[in-house]
Amino acid sequence: MPRSFDRPVLRLRAGIGLVIVSWLPIAQVVIWAAGLSGDTAEQTRLGIWAAQFLIGFVGLALAGVAAKAAVKAAGWRGLPRTLWHMFWTGRTP
Numbered sequence: 623m624p625r626s627f628d629r630p631v632l633r634l635r636a637g638i639g640l641v642i643v644s645w646l647p648i649a650q651v652v653i654w655a656a657g658l659s660g661d662t663a664e665q666t667r668l669g670i671w672a673a674q675f676l677i678g679f680v681g682l683a684l685a686g687v688a689a690k691a692a693v694k695a696a697g698w699r700g701l702p703r704t705l706w707h708m709f710w711t712g713r714t715p
Contacts, residue, residue, distance in 0.1 A: 628714045634688035635709060640681025644674040 649670040653663045689705060695715045696704040704715055 628712075630688040630691040630714050631708050631712050633684045634705065637681045637683070637685030637688065638709065640677050640684065642681075644678030644681060646674075648674065 649667040652658075652670060653666055656666075658666055688708065689701065691714065692701055692704040692708060708714055
């Protein structure tokens with residue numbers, strides 16, 4: 623049975639997904655939904671922002687590993703096209 627995705631493609635997609643999650647306004651939604659205010663809201667916001675920063679950093683690291691594989695395959699000039707092809711088709715070049 624053939625593999626549907628290569629590891630670099632999974633890393634690229636997971637990395638992009640984590641970076642997107644790190645930019646979502648999760649802190650504001652949680653504070654609004656829980657009805658928090660004052661110091662509790664600030665502590666919650668800072669905790670969520672710290673977690674989102676770490677999530678985004680891990681996403682960049684994962685996408686960076688995929689970009690490293692793409693640079694080896696296509697070179698620096700072809701990197702954007704190659705990454706888009708990997709992301710869209712699910713196959714490495």
